[in-house]
Amino acid sequence: MLIANRGEIALRINRACQELGVKTVAIFSEADRESLHVRQADEAFCVGPGPVARSYLNIPNIISTALVTGCDAIHPGYGFMAENARFASICADHGIVFIGPKPEVIAAMGDKATAKRVMKEAGVATTPGTDILASVDEARKAASKIGYPVLIKATAGGGGKGMRVVERPEDLERSFHGASSEAEASFKDGRVYMEKLIRDPRHIEVQVLADEFGNVVHLGERDCSVQKPSHQKLIEEAPAPALSDKARRALHEMAIKACKHVKYSNAGTLEFLADGDNVYFMEMNTRIQVEHPVTEMVYSVDLVKEQIRIASGEKLGYAQSDLALRGHAIECRINAEDASNNFAPEAGTLTKVVFPGGPGIRVDTHVFSGAQVPPYYDSMIAKIVAFGATRDAAIARMERALRETVIEGVHTTIDECLVILATPEFRAGNYNIGFLPRLLETQAADAALAAAAVTA
Numbered sequence: 001m002l003i004a005n006r007g008e009i010a011l012r013i014n015r016a017c018q019e020l021g022v023k024t025v026a027i028f029s030e031a032d033r034e035s036l037h038v039r040q041a042d043e044a045f046c047v048g049p050g051p052v053a054r055s056y057l058n059i060p061n062i063i064s065t066a067l068v069t070g071c072d073a074i075h076p077g078y079g080f081m082a083e084n085a086r087f088a089s090i091c092a093d094h095g096i097v098f099i100g101p102k103p104e105v106i107a108a109m110g111d112k113a114t115a116k117r118v119m120k121e122a123g124v125a126t127t128p129g130t131d132i133l134a135s136v137d138e139a140r141k142a143a144s145k146i147g148y149p150v151l152i153k154a155t156a157g158g159g160g161k162g163m164r165v166v167e168r169p170e171d172l173e174r175s176f177h178g179a180s181s182e183a184e185a186s187f188k189d190g191r192v193y194m195e196k197l198i199r200d201p202r203h204i205e206v207q208v209l210a211d212e213f214g215n216v217v218h219l220g221e222r223d224c225s226v227q228k229p230s231h232q233k234l235i236e237e238a239p240a241p242a243l244s245d246k247a248r249r250a251l252h253e254m255a256i257k258a259c260k261h262v263k264y265s266n267a268g269t270l271e272f273l274a275d276g277d278n279v280y281f282m283e284m285n286t287r288i289q290v291e292h293p294v295t296e297m298v299y300s301v302d303l304v305k306e307q308i309r310i311a312s313g314e315k316l317g318y319a320q321s322d323l324a325l326r327g328h329a330i331e332c333r334i335n336a337e338d339a340s341n342n343f344a345p346e347a348g349t350l351t352k353v354v355f356p357g358g359p360g361i362r363v364d365t366h367v368f369s370g371a372q373v374p375p376y377y378d379s380m381i382a383k384i385v386a387f388g389a390t391r392d393a394a395i396a397r398m399e400r401a402l403r404e405t406v407i408e409g410v411h412t413t414i415d416e417c418l419v420i421l422a423t424p425e426f427r428a429g430n431y432n433i434g435f436l437p438r439l440l441e442t443q444a445a446d447a448a449l450a451a452a453a454v455t456a
């Protein structure tokens with residue numbers, strides 16, 4: 001198998017392959033020559049210089065490496081090629097198995113308005129709203145029918161690009177054109193649609209596994225509401241701490257129904273917004289996600305091994321009733337970023353690195369003392385995952401593990417994670433997508449006051 005990725009997920013995939021007895025081929029950029037994923041794979045080939053467009057996104061170089069080394073399959077990980085339907089079909093054209101769902105399913109879920117329409121057909125709850133809007137006029141009519149505030153979203157979007165909140169009719173025209181031109185500039189697709197704005201929802205996602213014979217299981221949900229103002233997740237946990245049994249069951253059932261409807265195969269995640277016990281489908285991610293380890297810990301599964309088994313044509317070896325949730329797991333993302341400076345990424349040498357251990361702790365990372373953090377890629381350098389019999393036990397373990405961790409040479413998100421874990425809101429499980437942005441505002445105001453006091 002060729003691993004078309006870098007960093008911790010490349011190591012994660014390599015580990016699954018080693019355990020399954022599958023030989024691996026790593027690819028790397030010139031900036032990643034000394035990286036761990038290169039050393040741990042059975043073979044490794046350079047596919048280009050540091051910038052992603054010339055290496056990890058370089059389709060001809062990746063495909064020729066797979067062909068020259070005789071690979072049967074490519075695992076894309078997350079990011080880069082993971083949700084690229086064209087790449088998946090190029091793999092198929094060359095007789096290489098792409099580890100993920102079929103290209104048509106990737107394409108359908110990648111178009112957010114299409115995904116929503118398909119999910120609605122499947123009987124999944126969606127946010128009140130429209131399909132693609134043809135004009136400002138149509139948008140105006142839709143908004144008065146839905147009721148303000150509304151949200152204009154880019155169909156090619158996801159992650160918040162090309163999204164505008166519209167509070168009042170007089171702002172509609174400007175927001176419609178703003179969202180559309182941002183979408184055109186980012187995705188070369190300016191089409192937008194509209195939804196009712198859900199204020200301060202929680203972001204809850206359901207993990208699914210589906211084989212190529214129509215068998216589908218869910219592996220519960222994760223709460224990923226602790227997000228930076230840039231929509232990047234910082235802390236995730238499983239199960240979601242504040243959800244009624246009824247809402248939880250509805251989420252799981254909708255996820256299964258959705259997968260059967262679209263004939264989904266391989267691992268996937270359905271993202272929902274939760275407003276109290278009302279849940280609405282938002283997007284589907286057709287890949288393994290960064291936060292998959294929290295699910296692995298509470299369901300005792302290896303999601304990457306399952307992906308490989310499914311892609312090689314095996315049936316799921318278990319039914320829903322064989323899967324049981326046990327305990328609680330929390331993940332903190334350790335990024336090479338300055339949390340006190342809008343999480344500005346930092347590149348450089350990690351002069352000292354010591355990771356935590358002990359009961360219930362899992363560390364997924366590709367870095368070590370002396371490793372370089374190149375400037376070209378995502379700033380995440382490690383994921384620390386804590387398991388406990390209860391949520392309180394998992395939190396206590398996470399705090400202990402974060403305090404054991406030493407990373408010198410760059411700023412990291414460790415201290416910010418400790419601040420979050422100590423808040424009454426997080427401890428009570430009482431947080432939503434507005435929580436971290438509000439906490440950061442408070443921290444910035446406190447810092448300004450402290451600076452003023454020093455000056456005085």
Ligand code: MV4
Nearest residue numbers: 127151158159160195196197198203227231433
């Ligand atoms: C929403 C929403 C409120 N109401 N849709 C943000 C990124 C994109 N994937 C969808 N997003 C949202 N869609 C409606 N109808 C609020 C967000 C949102 C958000 C969602 C999940 C996690 C963090 C978020 C931060 C800001 C806004």
